[in-house]
Amino acid sequence: MSGHSRPQKPQILAQHVLARSRLFAIEEMQLRFSNGVERTYERLAGGGRGAVMMVAMPDPEHVILIREYAGGLHDYCLSLPKGLVDAGEDIYQAANRELKEEVGMGAGTLEFLTELTLAPNYIGHKMSVLIARDLYPCQLEGDEPEPLIVETHPLAALEHLILHDTLQEARAIAALYMTRTRLQQDTL
Amino acid sequence: MSGHSRPQKPQILAQHVLARSRLFAIEEMQLRFSNGVERTYERLAGGGRGAVMMVAMPDPEHVILIREYAGGLHDYCLSLPKGLVDAGEDIYQAANRELKEEVGMGAGTLEFLTELTLAPNYIGHKMSVLIARDLYPCQLEGDEPEPLIVETHPLAALEHLILHDTLQEARAIAALYMTRTRLQQDTL
Numbered sequence: 001m002s003g004h005s006r007p008q009k010p011q012i013l014a015q016h017v018l019a020r021s022r023l024f025a026i027e028e029m030q031l032r033f034s035n036g037v038e039r040t041y042e043r044l045a046g047g048g049r050g051a052v053m054m055v056a057m058p059d060p061e062h063v064i065l066i067r068e069y070a071g072g073l074h075d076y077c078l079s080l081p082k083g084l085v086d087a088g089e090d091i092y093q094a095a096n097r098e099l100k101e102e103v104g105m106g107a108g109t110l111e112f113l114t115e116l117t118l119a120p121n122y123i124g125h126k127m128s129v130l131i132a133r134d135l136y137p138c139q140l141e142g143d144e145p146e147p148l149i150v151e152t153h154p155l156a157a158l159e160h161l162i163l164h165d166t167l168q169e170a171r172a173i174a175a176l177y178m179t180r181t182r183l184q185q186d187t188l
Numbered sequence: 189m190s191g192h193s194r195p196q197k198p199q200i201l202a203q204h205v206l207a208r209s210r211l212f213a214i215e216e217m218q219l220r221f222s223n224g225v226e227r228t229y230e231r232l233a234g235g236g237r238g239a240v241m242m243v244a245m246p247d248p249e250h251v252i253l254i255r256e257y258a259g260g261l262h263d264y265c266l267s268l269p270k271g272l273v274d275a276g277e278d279i280y281q282a283a284n285r286e287l288k289e290e291v292g293m294g295a296g297t298l299e300f301l302t303e304l305t306l307a308p309n310y311i312g313h314k315m316s317v318l319i320a321r322d323l324y325p326c327q328l329e330g331d332e333p334e335p336l337i338v339e340t341h342p343l344a345a346l347e348h349l350i351l352h353d354t355l356q357e358a359r360a361i362a363a364l365y366m367t368r369t370r371l372q373q374d375t376l
Contacts (some may be wrong), residue, residue: 002216007264007337010257019207019214023230023310026209029259037333041259042211044232069198070308071217071229076195077308116358118306120258120265122211126356145225149195159369162302168314170304170359177365180277181347 008034017152018042044123053082053093053171055113055179056103056132058152063176065167067149078167080150080175082127091128099132101142103150108134114178116171129175132181150178155180196222203257206230232311239313240283241270241359243301243367244291244320246340251364252291253355265340266355268363270315279316287320289330291338298321300373302366317363319370343368 014030025045029085032038054065063080070077083098085091099105114131142148153161158176161167202218213233220226244252251268267306271286273279280298289292301317330336341349346364349355 007255007257007334008260009264010333018209021206021216021230024212024214024232026212028209029262031259031291031333033257033334035334039333042209043260044212067195068309069221070305071219072231072310072312073305073308073314074197074200074217075308076197076311077305079308095357096373100231115356115358116361117258117261117265118358120261120263120267121256121356122260124260124262125307126261145198145219145227146195146221146223161191162366168303168305169308170306170315170362173304174192174358174361174365177362178350 010034013038017045020081042122044125049087049089051082051084051127052091052098052109053080053116053127053129053175054095054099055080055129055175056099056105056107056135057155057179060183061154061156062152063155063179064105065151065153065161065172066102067151067166068144069146072130072152076166077169078161078165078172079169080172082101082171090170091130095130095132096138098134100140102148104137104139105132105135106138107132108136111114113175113182116174118171127171129171129178131179155183198222200204200226203225205233209334229355230310232313237273237275237277239270239272240279240286240297241268241304241315241317241363242283242287242320243268243363244287244293244295244323245325245343245367248371249342250340251253251343251367252293253339253341253349253360254290255339255354257334264354265355265357266353267350267359268360279318283316283318283320285328287323288326290332290336292325293320293323293350294326295320296324300364301370304362306359315359317366318368319360337373343371
């Protein structure tokens with residue numbers, strides 16, 4: 001195990017937006033590394049107020065998954081409920097609102113699990129993951145073009161869902177493994 | 189557990205590139221869902237030949253991590269060695285080349301572990317994860333602006349690295365948990 005401290009960050013010599021759409025902003029940065037090497041980097045700017053992903057557990061053995069159309073892949077995929085933090089919300093309020101919109105459930109208990117990055121070399125996006133428990137029925141209207149398919153699976157089926165279903169999203173897989181580890185620690 | 193088959197995909201009524209930079213292409217899609225609802229979606233097109241991420245193990249208990257500058261976050265982060273598949277390469281050749289460039293090691297054995305998506309609702313990117321074993325010294329010149337910091341950590345320290353270091357990248361965390369599970373299964 002190494003005792004490295006963080007190295008000296010490169011200096012940002014210049015920075016501007018190359019292109020902006022409704023959802024994305026592509027930035028260009030001119031960087032000078034601490035060894036003097038200069039490079040031009042491109043990145044997607046991070047989304048304003050952040051995002052949340054919820055591991056919602058109706059009981060200690062099961063977890064709620066969403067099966068929805070994923071435009072990036074033009075296919076239906078399994079994932080966890082998630083969404084952007086709206087203006088004026090903290091991550092707990094956003095998590096509860098998204099659960100009500102996507103799953104039709106509120107959570108009596110929300111526990112912060114971790115913060116995940118997407119592709120830190122190119123994307124400035126971070127997502128907070130919360131474990132949601134003490135669920136109760138409460139439906140809010142969402143903005144989905146069609147009803148989401150809400151499924152309940154055993155947390156123990158994680159490997160099966162990865163191998164034999166469409167659970168391939170790294171953030172959901174990381175969140176579910178971390179939840180399993182957290183629950184094992186809780187019962188020690 | 190549910191027996192849902194995949195629902196009917198929405199129809200793509202129109203599709204065009206809104207903006208293109210050196211690294212990114214933002215696409216707009218006009219969709220009609222099977223219930224008749226029409227929506228405009230934006231997405232980042234998937235990267236051409238794909239990408240690879242390597243869980244390189246010098247022995248059955250340890251894994252090689254990379255600490256490098258991540259432009260998306262403008263900070264140094266821990267992750268796994270990874271890179272794009274070049275023209276004419278398969279994922280095994282790309283994995284071995286990237287390991288030689290980033291870690292200074294070749295792999296005698298490469299085992300496909302899984303394919304991970306990034307943010308399938310918005311990004312058409314997939315990454316193949318391979319476990320690399322039987323490592324031997326072999327350095328190829330990479331295109332990094334400064335030398336990468338190569339570290340060896342116990343796979344058992346995964347939770348510590350997430351909690352107390354800068355291991356936050358969902359794909360790396362998912363890959364390491366899946367490797368741990370695979371190794372446990374192998375020893376049963």
